Each structure stands twice: as structure tokens, then as C-alpha cells.
Amino acid sequence: MAVCLVVAIVLSETLLLPHQIDTQVEARLTEIRDDLQRLSVVEAAQDRALLAQYAEVLNLADPDHVFFSTDASAEAPASEVLQLYPSESSSALAASIKLPSLRATITADLRKHNLGYLAALFVGLLLAGLRRSPSEQPKEEVESRSIAQADVPMMVRRSDGAFASCHELAQFGCWEWCAHSGMFWCSPSLAAVMRNTLAEQVDQETFFQSLYPGDRTMVLKAAQAMLHEGSEGEIDFRVSTASGECRHIHLVSRVLRDDEQRVVKVVGTCQDITERKAVEARLRKLSSAIVQSGSSIMIIDILGAIEYVNPKYSEVTGFALEEIEGKQPDLLSRKWLNSERYELLWNTIMSGNNWRGELQNRNKDGSLFWSLASISPVYSEYDELTHFVIVCEDVTELKDAHARMERLALYDELTGLPNRRLFFKELAELFDPTTETSTAAVMLLDLDFFKAINDTQGHGTGDQLLVEVAERLVSCIGEGDIAARLGGDEFAILIRNAHNVNHIEAVAEAILDAIAKPYYINSYDIQISTSVGLAWLPKDADTPESLLKHADLAMYQAKEKGRNQYRFFNENLHRQLQTYVQFSREMPRALDAGEFILQYQPQLDLTSSRVVSVEALLRWEHPNKGLVSPDAFISVAEETGFIVSLGRWVLEEACLTIREMAALGFDDVRVAINLSSRQFRDPQLLSMIQQTIAEFEINPANLELEITESLLMQDVEVAIETLQALQHLGVTVAIDDFGIGYSSFNYLKTLPVDVLKIDREFIKDIPDHQDDMEITAAIISMAHRLSMRVVAEGIETKAQHQFLAEQSCDVGQGFLFSQPLNFPELLSFLCRELGEE
Numbered sequence: 001m002a003v004c005l006v007v008a009i010v011l012s013e014t015l016l017l018p019h020q021i022d023t024q025v026e027a028r029l030t031e032i033r034d035d036l037q038r039l040s041v042v043e044a045a046q047d048r049a050l051l052a053q054y055a056e057v058l059n060l061a062d063p064d065h066v067f068f069s070t071d072a073s074a075e076a077p078a079s080e081v082l083q084l085y086p087s088e089s090s091s092a093l094a095a096s097i098k099l100p101s102l103r104a105t106i107t108a109d110l111r112k113h114n115l116g117y118l119a120a121l122f123v124g125l126l127l128a129g130l131r132r133s134p135s136e137q138p139k140e141e142v143e144s145r146s147i148a149q150a151d152v153p154m155m156v157r158r159s160d161g162a163f164a165s166c167h168e169l170a171q172f173g174c175w176e177w178c179a180h181s182g183m184f185w186c187s188p189s190l191a192a193v194m195r196n197t198l199a200e201q202v203d204q205e206t207f208f209q210s211l212y213p214g215d216r217t218m219v220l221k222a223a224q225a226m227l228h229e230g231s232e233g234e235i236d237f238r239v240s241t242a243s244g245e246c247r248h249i250h251l252v253s254r255v256l257r258d259d260e261q262r263v264v265k266v267v268g269t270c271q272d273i274t275e276r277k278a279v280e281a282r283l284r285k286l287s288s289a290i291v292q293s294g295s296s297i298m299i300i301d302i303l304g305a306i307e308y309v310n311p312k313y314s315e316v317t318g319f320a321l322e323e324i325e326g327k328q329p330d331l332l333s334r335k336w337l338n339s340e341r342y343e344l345l346w347n348t349i350m351s352g353n354n355w356r357g358e359l360q361n362r363n364k365d366g367s368l369f370w371s372l373a374s375i376s377p378v379y380s381e382y383d384e385l386t387h388f389v390i391v392c393e394d395v396t397e398l399k400d401a402h403a404r405m406e407r408l409a410l411y412d413e414l415t416g417l418p419n420r421r422l423f424f425k426e427l428a429e430l431f432d433p434t435t436e437t438s439t440a441a442v443m444l445l446d447l448d449f450f451k452a453i454n455d456t457q458g459h460g461t462g463d464q465l466l467v468e469v470a471e472r473l474v475s476c477i478g479e480g481d482i483a484a485r486l487g488g489d490e491f492a493i494l495i496r497n498a499h500n501v502n503h504i505e506a507v508a509e510a511i512l513d514a515i516a517k518p519y520y521i522n523s524y525d526i527q528i529s530t531s532v533g534l535a536w537l538p539k540d541a542d543t544p545e546s547l548l549k550h551a552d553l554a555m556y557q558a559k560e561k562g563r564n565q566y567r568f569f570n571e572n573l574h575r576q577l578q579t580y581v582q583f584s585r586e587m588p589r590a591l592d593a594g595e596f597i598l599q600y601q602p603q604l605d606l607t608s609s610r611v612v613s614v615e616a617l618l619r620w621e622h623p624n625k626g627l628v629s630p631d632a633f634i635s636v637a638e639e640t641g642f643i644v645s646l647g648r649w650v651l652e653e654a655c656l657t658i659r660e661m662a663a664l665g666f667d668d669v670r671v672a673i674n675l676s677s678r679q680f681r682d683p684q685l686l687s688m689i690q691q692t693i694a695e696f697e698i699n700p701a702n703l704e705l706e707i708t709e710s711l712l713m714q715d716v717e718v719a720i721e722t723l724q725a726l727q728h729l730g731v732t733v734a735i736d737d738f739g740i741g742y743s744s745f746n747y748l749k750t751l752p753v754d755v756l757k758i759d760r761e762f763i764k765d766i767p768d769h770q771d772d773m774e775i776t777a778a779i780i781s782m783a784h785r786l787s788m789r790v791v792a793e794g795i796e797t798k799a800q801h802q803f804l805a806e807q808s809c810d811v812g813q814g815f816l817f818s819q820p821l822n823f824p825e826l827l828s829f830l831c832r833e834l835g836e837e
């Protein structure tokens with residue numbers, strides 16, 4: 001729809017109002033004039049009421065037309081008016097002239113015509129009519145008034161104060177170019193528009209000099225086209241001001257022709273549009289920033305309908321503007337936002353604040369992605385909230401990376417199970433005092449002999465085994481329960497809502513069964529078992545850490561009891577734990593304080609009954625607990641690593657005893673000390689023994705080292721190397737507790753040992769258990785064939801003594817002969833024996 005504009009011009013006080021207009025109208029016109037004092041543009045479509053008022057006041061029939069009335073007697077240059085207007089407007093203009101005197105009505109289409117031009121032209125014409133009353137005007141001039149003869153600029157005659165004032169206000173100027181004389185005339189306001197580079201009347205050359213050099217050719221071409229071809233139009237160009245400033249000018253031209261259609265004048269307007277150009281340039285930059293932006297940008301109206309999306313948005317989502325214009329964006333859809341967030345977002349932006357946050361959006365293919373969106377309100381010039389600008393960054397990759405990082409942080413990479421951190425987090429929530437706690441159970445599992453499989457079959461097989469174990473564990477637990485890998489071959493299970501023991505026992509048994517089933521990995525059949533420790537929540541602990549510690553304790557007990565079984569944590573274990581903590585803290589101090597002592601249990605030759613050796617047995621004279629057995633603290637020392645320091649002290653003490661006994665003449669009595677697993681694997685062991693022997697200047701053959709059979713079986717090849725090195729030092733090596741470590745006789749052949757000690761388990765039931773007697777006889781016979789001496793320990797009865805002597809067992813040790821003795825008691829024992837001889 002064409003927008004019809006009526007240009008009404010109200011002039012300053014110098015205007016002579018027609019005397020025909022009655023006082024009321026005059027008053028109203030004065031009012032309007034005072035209101036406006038400048039060109040006033042009324043958009044008819046929008047303000048018809050006002051227009052109707054104007055029409056009424058101005059005695060106009062049609063409110064779409066506003067007319068200007070001059071003195072009725074004035075000769076109106078209507079023909080000029082008509083000629084000055086584009087042809088499509090001429091008829092409307094002519095039709096609107098209702099009086100013989102000048103009445104002009106202009107209906108113009110804003111889209112086609114330059115408003116300023118129309119206005120100024122109108123002013124010019126009007127003033128021409130007003131200023132020149134017939135009485136003042138020489139008749140011959142009126143008669144001879146012809147465009148063909150008009151080589152004097154007609155606007156010169158119209159440049160009164162009001163005219164100039166209007167132009168000045170509108171930053172507007174008029175000009176004429178006489179085709180005949182080549183003279184260029186401009187209104188004073190044009191000179192101002194051109195920033196005083198022009199005189200009122202200049203030649204062409206001077207006019208062109210005032211133009212910005214870069215635009216001269218373009219303007220010249222346009223001027224020539226006007227003069228020679230009579231072309232009309234509009235042109236924008238730049239002028240350089242005296243101060244060197246560059247201003248933008250909008251120029252409109254119209255051609256006046258004589259009756260023979262020859263161009264006689266070119267007239268027009270010009271306007272300083274520098275500010276507008278600056279605004280346009282700024283808008284262009286902003287617009288280009290939005291178009292070129294690497295961020296997706298969307299503009300929505302106050303009701304949430306999409307008005308604009310930039311190319312980046314279309315590239316990311318696949319939606320062209322036409323496809324989504326007027327629609328509600330998915331980004332703000334209730335579908336992806338929970339109602340609380342939805343309310344908060346809209347409340348924030350509707351109250352004129354910025355909102356920033358992650359929102360889900362939808363691509364054209366239906367896939368969803370995450371955007372980090374900033375939503376900012378846009379206000380109109382009247383300070384009304386009209387739109388919102390949404391700037392989005394696709395953060396899907398960021399979120400994926402975040403999820404991956406979270407996965408790495410909380411899940412075990414190999415098995416995909418929750419890791420220790422996540423398990424602990426879940427467990428900690430059950431201890432949260434603000435949540436209702438129901439009974440739960442925690443299982444801690446450790447695969448039996450996994451290290452051996454890993455070492456012998458390779459880590460690839462070990463990994464595959466762990467993955468299959470994880471799958472089997474998951475298959476044994478219920479929904480809501482958690483199976484986690486805490487590290488290595490250690491797993492944990494959290495069973496929520498553990499109502500009764502039967503349920504937990506059933507799960508534990510299912511796990512033992514599942515893990516014990518054969519695995520087929522890398523063409524190998526593998527068999528493995530697990531030991532499970534169980535603890536209850538909240539009964540067994542008040543923190544996640546202590547609950548896991550208690551389950552761990554129970555698991556160790558399960559291992560101690562023979563593996564492939566489960567054990568519940570109990571108070572006894574709890575006490576053990578307390579003792580563990582207490583001992584681990586106290587032992588270093590006790591060693592410094594001399595609270596450890598050695599007792600010696602004699603080992604007698606079963607044929608001669610002479611003491612050939614003694615076993616050094618460690619005791620702790622605890623200030624509160626009395627004499628503490630090594631069974632209670634050796635394992636703690638072993639786990640904390642304190643056994644290395646303690647073992648060194650035992651060695652030194654034994655060497656001292658050897659030296660002192662030798663000094664007293666008992667230089668053929670050996671002293672046997674026990675080496676624990678950690679000591680045996682200590683890389684410093686050999687050098688430490690060598691140094692101590694040298695330090696105490698003892699015969700190394702008088703020092704015997706007892707190493708348990710099970711310890712040797714852990715890594716036979718390394719054990720053989722260490723044993724050989726020990727023998728090389730000249731010390732005696734004995735296998736302790738032989739018979740219960742399930743070692744094969746084949747191994748025994750390869751072990752460089754001097755003494756074999758039959759475990760007490762085989763001796764204690766002699767002569768009642770025939771089996772034990774046969775096994776004992778076989779061990780003695782075999783050891784002799786391997787050139788080993790045999791020691792039977794735990795001899796408590798004469799019958800046992802007699803049987804062992806009959807089997808040619810070399811040496812016996814046990815309460816039958818002596819309890820462990822302190823050093824003075826041992827010396828007495830030895831002296832007594834000597835006396836008896």
C-alpha cells in the first residue's frame with residue numbers, strides 16, 4: 001500500500017496571510033504555525049484525525065489534501081508548479097488547485113519523492129506567490145514571464161527570511177543551473193549546506209571545485225546528462241569544506257524545458273545528509289558484524305516470534321529465515337526447559353535484564369544440541385521493550401568434552417564401572433545426616449592370585465580378565481546397587497536396601513560362584529577366585545572411610561581363612577583394627593625404648609640330646625599389655641614396613657647372642673632367626689646380613705635364617721637366587737613350616753636349603769594320626785635324600801619324640817624340651833646340659 005503523505009508548510013510570521021481567511025482560521029493557522037515553525041510532515045494514514053482538523057481549518061474539502069491559499073488576486077505560477085512536478089503527480093496537483101489564485105496541494109509518495117525537495121519546492125512556489133502581489137509586480141514582467149526567457153534565477157525572487165529560515169532548519173538548499181548562461185545559483189542555505197564553499201552565484205567550474213575530488217567525475221556525468229539529455233534524478237556526493245571536512249550531500253534535480261522541449265534550466269534541492277550517512281555507515285557496520293558473526297544471532301519480537309536469524313544461525317541449524325520467520329524459537333520452548341527455568345528466563349528478560357545460560361536447541365534434522373545463549377532486550381526510541389536479541393554459541397562439543405572428562409574422572413576406563421571416587425561419593429550420600437538412611441551393605445573384593453595371572457599370562461590377559469570379572473559382578477547385583485572398580489584387582493559393591501543377612505549372603509555366594517566359573521581368554525582357560533569382605537551401614541561404621549576399612553579387614557580375614565569365601569566384619573575384627581592402629585603407632589617408639597626382647601627356644605639333636613641350635617623368638621614387653629606375642633604384631637610391622645627396622649634389630653641381637661655364646665664356649669650352637677616376606681624381598685637384605693656378620697665378627701655358619709615355605713613359593717625363581725646368595729655368605733638356610741605350603745617335592749630339589757622344619761601341624765597328632773606319621777616319615781626320608789637336616793617343631797610328648805627319633809629326624813624343638821627362654825635362662829640351660837654330660 002502506498003503511503004500517502006501530505007506536506008503542509010506553515011511559514012514564519014513574515015508570511016502575509018490572506019485577508020479572506022476569517023479570524024478563527026487565522027488564529028488556528030497561527031497556532032499551527034507556532035507549533036511547528038518548520039516543515040511538518042503528517043502521515044495521513046496514521047493521523048487522519050489531525051489531518052481532518054487541518055482540512056477543516058483550512059477550509060479544505062478533502063482531508064487527504066492540504067492546500068495553501070494566497071491572495072486571490074495573485075497571479076499564481078501554476079504552470080511552473082505543474083512543470084516542476086513529476087508527471088504522475090501533476091494531475092493530482094492540477095486537480096487540487098481550486099482557486100484561480102495559487103492553491104497547491106501536494107500528494108506525494110514518500111517512496112518515490114524526496115520529501116525535503118517537495119517541501120522546499122513548495123515553499124519556494126508559495127513564497128513566489130505571496131511575495132509578488134500584482135500591484136508590486138511590473139506588468140511587463142508578469143506578461144513576459146516565460147520559462148524560455150527565465151535566465152535570471154527565479155528563486156532569487158523568493159529568498160526572503162522565512163524561506164531561508166525553513167531551509168536552514170531543514171539543512172536544505174535550492175539551486176538553479178541555467179542552461180543558457182551556464183551560471184549556477186544557489187540559495188544561501190545551499191551555501192551553508194555545502195559548508196560555505198559556494199557563493200550564491202558561481203560558474204560551473206567553481207561549483208565543481210567545491211566537490212570532493214573523487215566524486216567530481218560522477219557529478220559531472222550526471223550534470224551533463226541533465227543538461228544534454230534532460231535526465232532527472234537524485235545523486236549523493238561529497239563536498240570538501242574549507243576546513244577540509246568531508247560532508248555528504250543529497251541532490252535532487254528536475255529539468256525545465258521550453259515549448260520546444262529544450263532544456264532551459266535544471267533546478268533542484270540539496271540537503272546535507274552527513275549525519276544520516278554516518279548513522280547509515282554505523283548501521284552498516286553493525287549489520288555486517290551481525291551478518292558476518294561467528295555466533296548464531298536471532299532477533300525475536302516481544303511475543304517471542306522470530307524476526308531475524310543471521311547466516312551463522314542458518315548454517316548451524318539448517319533453517320533459512322523464511323522457514324522460521326514468525327515462529328517461536330525451539331531454544332525458548334517449554335519442551336526443553338523445565339517450568340522453573342522457563343519462568344525465570346522470561347521474567348528476567350521481560351523485566352529488561354540480560355539472561356545468560358545453556359539452552360537446548362533443535363536442528364532442522366531434528367537433532368538436539370546445546371547452546372550457550374545470551375538474551376538481551378531491545379528498546380524502541382520511545383523506551384518501549386520491543387525485541388530481544390539472542391546470541392548463541394554452540395557448546396555441544398564443550399558439553400561432550402565435559403561429559404567425557406566427567407566420565408574419565410568418575411568411571412574406570414578399562415571396565416566402564418564407577419571408579420573409587422564415584423563409589424565413595426555414592427557411599428558418602430548414604431551417610432548424609434539430612435537424608436533418611438536405610439540399611440545398606442558394602443562388599444570389598446580382591447581377586448585371589450590375580451598378580452600371578454597378570455605376571456605369567458601378560459597384562460592383556462589380565463585386563464581382559466578384569467573386564468569379564470566386572471561384567472559378572474554387574475550380573476549379580478540388583479537395580480540401584482553399584483559395582484565399582486577401586487583399582488587393580490580390587491572391586492567394591494554397594495547394595496542398597498539390604499534388609500536381611502540372607503539377601504546379602506545370597507549375593508555374596510552368587511558373586512563367589514560367578515567369579516569362580518572358568519574364563520577363556522587368549523586361548524587359555526583361566527580359573528580364579530575372590531575373597532569378599534562385608535560391612536553393614538550404618539551398624540558397622542559412621543563414616544564412609546571406616547566402613548570401607550572394616551570391609552577391607554573382613555576381606556583380609558577371608559583371605560587368611562583360605563580365600564574364595566566371604567567374611568562379615570565383626571567386633572573381634574574391630575578390636576584387631578584398633579590394635580593394628582595402636583601398634584603401628586607405638587612400635588617405632590617401643591624399639592627405641594628397648595621394649596622388644598628375644599627369647600630362645602632350644603633345638604636338640606634327637607640322638608645325642610645336645611642343643612645344636614636355638615630359635616630366636618621376638619617378644620614385646622608392652623608397658624600396659626605385658627608380654628605381647630609376635631603373632632599379634634609381626635603382621636602389623638609387615639604391613640607398615642616397620643618389619644625392616646625391627647628385623648635388623650633381631651639380626652643384630654641374634655649376632656650378639658652368637659658372639660656371647662661363642663665367648664662362653666658354646667661356639668657350635670647356631671641361632672635361627674625368622675625372616676618375614678617383606679624382609680626377604682628387601683633388596684638391602686644381603687648387604688645388611690653381610691655387614692652385621694662382619695660387625696659382630698661371628699661365624700656365618702652359626703646364623704640360621706628361617707624362611708617359610710609359602711613365602712618361597714610366591715616367586716620360586718627369585719627365591720632360589722636369594723637363597724643361593726645367602727648360602728654364598730656362609731649362613732645356614734632353613735625352610736620353616738614345611739608341609740602346609742603345598743609345595744611340590746620337585747621344587748624342593750631346586751631349593752638351595754640346609755634345613756627343613758616340619759610344621760607343628762603334622763607333629764601334634766602323632767601318634768594318633770597315622771596319616772601325619774606317614775607324611776612326617778616321608779618328609780624326613782625325602783629331606784635326607786636331598787642332603788637336608790630335618791627339624792621337627794612342636795614336640796610336646798615323649799611319644800612324638802620317640803617316633804621322630806625312630807624316623808631318624810635329626811633335630812627336635814618343642815615344649816617337651818624347653819619353652820622359649822631369655823638369654824640368661826638359655827645360658828643356664830646350656831650349662832646344665834654341659835654339666836649333665
Ligand SMILES: Nc1nc2c(ncn2[C@@H]2O[C@H](COP(=O)(O)O[C@H]3[C@@H](O)[C@H](n4cnc5c(=O)[nH]c(N)nc54)O[C@@H]3COP(=O)(O)O)[C@@H](O)[C@H]2O)c(=O)[nH]1
Nearest residue numbers: 617618629630631650674675676793794795796813814815
Ligand atoms: N618375622 C619374624 N617372625 C617371628 C619372629 N619371632 C617369632 N616369629 C614368628 O611368630 C610366630 C609366633 O611365634 P611364637 O609365638 O614365638 O611361637 C613360637 C613358639 O613359641 C611356638 N612353639 C614352640 N614349641 C612349641 C610347642 O611345642 N607347642 C606349641 N604349641 N608351640 C610351640 O612355635 C613358634 C615358633 O614357630 P616357628 O617360627 O614356625 O618355628 C611364629 O610363626 C614365629 O616364626 C621374628 O623375630 N621375626
